[in-house]
Amino acid sequence: MAEVAQVRAVPQRVLAVSEPTSRRPPLVLQMLRRDRFAAAALTVVLTIIITALLAPVLSLDAPTKTNFGDRLQSPFSPNHLLGTDQLGRDVLSRLVWGARVSLLIGVLAAVCASTVGSLVGLLAGYFGGGTDSVIMRVIDIMLAFPYILLAIALVAALGPGLVNAMIAIAIANVAFYARNIRGIVLGLRHQAYIEAAQAAGATHARILARHILPNTIAPILVLVSLNIGWMITETAGLSFLGLGAQPPTADWGSMLADGRQFITVKYHLATIPGIMILILVLALNVLGDSLRDALDPRLRNR
Amino acid sequence: MAQGPQDLDRIVRLVAERMNRRRLLQGAGGLATAAALTSVRGGAAHALIGTARPSSVTTLQEAKKGGTLVSMVVAEPTSMDIASGTGQHNYSVMCNVFENLLEYDDTGFQTRPALAESYDVSPDGMVYTFRLRQNVLFHDGTPMDAEAVKFSYQRIMDPNNEFFKLGQPFPLIDFWYEAIDPNKIEVKDPQTVVFNLKKPHSTLDAFLAWPAAAIVSPTAVRKFGADFRTNPVGTGPFMFKEWVPNQRVEFVRFDQYWKGPAALDGLVFRPIIEEQTRITELQAGNVDFAYDLPPDNVDQVKQAGDVHYFEVPLGHVWYLVMNTKTGPTADVKVRQAVAYAIDRDAIINDILNGTAVPANGPIPSVIGALYGLETAPYYTYDPEKAKSLLAEAGLGDGFETRFWVPQSGSGMQSPRFMGEAIQAMLGEVGINAQLEVSEWGSYIDTYAKGLPDDVAFAECSWFATDARNIPNLTVTCATVSPAGYNAGYYCSENVDALIDEFSRTLDATKQGEILAQLQQIIFDDVPNVYVDSQLGTAALSQKYDGFNLHPSQLLRFYTTHLA
Numbered sequence: 050m051a052e053v054a055q056v057r058a059v060p061q062r063v064l065a066v067s068e069p070t071s072r073r074p075p076l077v078l079q080m081l082r083r084d085r086f087a088a089a090a091l092t093v094v095l096t097i098i099i100t101a102l103l104a105p106v107l108s109l110d111a112p113t114k115t116n117f118g119d120r121l122q123s124p125f126s127p128n129h130l131l132g133t134d135q136l137g138r139d140v141l142s143r144l145v146w147g148a149r150v151s152l153l154i155g156v157l158a159a160v161c162a163s164t165v166g167s168l169v170g171l172l173a174g175y176f177g178g179g180t181d182s183v184i185m186r187v188i189d190i191m192l193a194f195p196y197i198l199l200a201i202a203l204v205a206a207l208g209p210g211l212v213n214a215m216i217a218i219a220i221a222n223v224a225f226y227a228r229n230i231r232g233i234v235l236g237l238r239h240q241a242y243i244e245a246a247q248a249a250g251a252t253h254a255r256i257l258a259r260h261i262l263p264n265t266i267a268p269i270l271v272l273v274s275l276n277i278g279w280m281i282t283e284t285a286g287l288s289f290l291g292l293g294a295q296p297p298t299a300d301w302g303s304m305l306a307d308g309r310q311f312i313t314v315k316y317h318l319a320t321i322p323g324i325m326i327l328i329l330v331l332a333l334n335v336l337g338d339s340l341r342d343a344l345d346p347r348l349r350n351r
Numbered sequence: 352m353a354q355g356p357q358d359l360d361r362i363v364r365l366v367a368e369r370m371n372r373r374r375l376l377q378g379a380g381g382l383a384t385a386a387a388l389t390s391v392r393g394g395a396a397h398a399l400i401g402t403a404r405p406s407s408v409t410t411l412q413e414a415k416k417g418g419t420l421v422s423m424v425v426a427e428p429t430s431m432d433i434a435s436g437t438g439q440h441n442y443s444v445m446c447n448v449f450e451n452l453l454e455y456d457d458t459g460f461q462t463r464p465a466l467a468e469s470y471d472v473s474p475d476g477m478v479y480t481f482r483l484r485q486n487v488l489f490h491d492g493t494p495m496d497a498e499a500v501k502f503s504y505q506r507i508m509d510p511n512n513e514f515f516k517l518g519q520p521f522p523l524i525d526f527w528y529e530a531i532d533p534n535k536i537e538v539k540d541p542q543t544v545v546f547n548l549k550k551p552h553s554t555l556d557a558f559l560a561w562p563a564a565a566i567v568s569p570t571a572v573r574k575f576g577a578d579f580r581t582n583p584v585g586t587g588p589f590m591f592k593e594w595v596p597n598q599r600v601e602f603v604r605f606d607q608y609w610k611g612p613a614a615l616d617g618l619v620f621r622p623i624i625e626e627q628t629r630i631t632e633l634q635a636g637n638v639d640f641a642y643d644l645p646p647d648n649v650d651q652v653k654q655a656g657d658v659h660y661f662e663v664p665l666g667h668v669w670y671l672v673m674n675t676k677t678g679p680t681a682d683v684k685v686r687q688a689v690a691y692a693i694d695r696d697a698i699i700n701d702i703l704n705g706t707a708v709p710a711n712g713p714i715p716s717v718i719g720a721l722y723g724l725e726t727a728p729y730y731t732y733d734p735e736k737a738k739s740l741l742a743e744a745g746l747g748d749g750f751e752t753r754f755w756v757p758q759s760g761s762g763m764q765s766p767r768f769m770g771e772a773i774q775a776m777l778g779e780v781g782i783n784a785q786l787e788v789s790e791w792g793s794y795i796d797t798y799a800k801g802l803p804d805d806v807a808f809a810e811c812s813w814f815a816t817d818a819r820n821i822p823n824l825t826v827t828c829a830t831v832s833p834a835g836y837n838a839g840y841y842c843s844e845n846v847d848a849l850i851d852e853f854s855r856t857l858d859a860t861k862q863g864e865i866l867a868q869l870q871q872i873i874f875d876d877v878p879n880v881y882v883d884s885q886l887g888t889a890a891l892s893q894k895y896d897g898f899n900l901h902p903s904q905l906l907r908f909y910t911t912h913l914a
Contacts, residue, residue: 115775
């Protein structure tokens, strides 16, 4: 629960962010200038995203094109830079197309989970009392299940498939956002300017939309950046278990799972997607850490 | 009770006929070597030969004594009680502890007497009289006699028996032994027991030899009750010693075994579910014997050179089920088109790396060969013909549907990769089948309920020990889902009538004629596309010798000894 502890300290940081920053260069550039790791990580993530986006333009075989006579080729074989899989499909092509699936599902799940989770956290934190108790007990129940187990149970109910896997991961992560955002809102709602707005007769909706929400955007962004790598791992995990991407769709998790069955014959089939998942998630986490550092005044001034 | 010499004659003739057939099939005699297996890989239908390795010693008495062989087993056994087995792997292990009235011969599903010394069948096939072997002891020292036989059968079949179905019974027991009336098993004298059938079952012998109907010690069952599942007592060459769940099952030699004691001191079975782990454990020498090897590792295992490698066609069929009730595949032309669209040679030679032989109907080739069915024609890969058949059916532009595939499963070989390959082949002729993969347990549950309207395809496979079993369980009207496992809803009066006739026919030649007709109807109606029969694969460390891989995958280690 290290992340939770870090984010609980956010209120001060939020105040810092709301200070005028216009005279400094944009935050991201500052961060990158200071942090070479972050720059490297950003390069990696951007390369993967751009390659994935360019998949239709690159002259690759179709990721589902089978060629049984040409199966289980090693990397650097003619016509297949990264070899072929058990059905003779080009591994490079599947990797590139699979990146689209893994990234898209990871990002979408993060967006869905953060939207719903933040809204729930906002309401619970702002209204407090009975609303808070009811919402947070439900969240507690969700947190009582291990994430992956909850996701598996949800997929079991919804049926296997990429969209359902995404929904399941999003739902499983709602609690994470709700708890963190609630903590931040609890700190905010007794600030003088909120009380001033209340005294001036502003409606709850106006206070939430104009005063509280803008102050939670930065921590939400930090949470998302830290969480997205986890989302991608989890999508891969569900696909690994056969609950995510359905064959013949290429997806890093299912490539890893299929490749595992050939680990003693052609180890590249499992290791290549495994290394790609490692690199992408590591890069995303480094970026998330840097973003948090950049947004946290205590660390920034060090 | 007609036990005249003419009955014995008939039995002898019947067995001799079957034996001759098999010898003919073996072609030029001693082909049971690697060369013959190469031709199996090429798809030759005749090379249905076991890989019995001639042992360097002629009798077990001369063999080197000692050694505890460590074998793997593909899953954790669910019980040590043979009657509570839930899967093939239970029988693979427990056939070393328990024995039956009859047993399979070394290379196929012909039966020969085991605990029964001999038996007669009445001319109408309704009365089986077994004369039991004398001086056979259970591991607890009590004698095996007619009462024990009666007790063993009643325990698995008679709901009124005090020990009926202890634990979880094997789900197919009722199907397999339906002909036996448990209340009409008569003990004539301590060495003679008579079975009166409810209805004829011409291949009952194949089921009498299946370990589910093993003879257990009544004394031990009475003594242990429900704990018999952890204290099994049979007559086999090995006695139960210890079961450490999820780690190992240990057996030791039974010195008073009626055939003479085994050479090995003991046996250990270790459950290894993960296929790649079987290979690494074998290579590391942590197991002496591994079977059901992943197809793409077979070459590696053979080349390693420190193992004896075994390959034998199993009594097994893998097939694509089609929805014959609703959707496009309700049209027989579309089903024929599907059969033409599937390149079975590519599946067998590439996806399965040659660890299979082509199937041509619901009867496994190793069994069909006994009746001369192995030469029957089947659909060959012809995508153009498939397209024109689809056009004739008014589906020239193809169609969309769903295709159910399990993640893994007993006898399913490589279900996902085979599913993806079939999907790609169907795509070539315009059929867009969306794969839906599910976990084996839930797959079986939903499959048994039958295919919904928008699901045209599903995968299935069966093991069999006789010719009747698979058709009887999968293409009869009585087994249409959800009543049975006929998930594609195929129902034909002619098929039902032929299966019924087969059950009543004792003559092997006539049996072959009936099966040929059955096969022709199944060929014309194409309820399923029969793809392949799996080759059983196994490797034994060269520290040992004298093993023989059987098409039943029963791992009988009695004859195995140190090299």
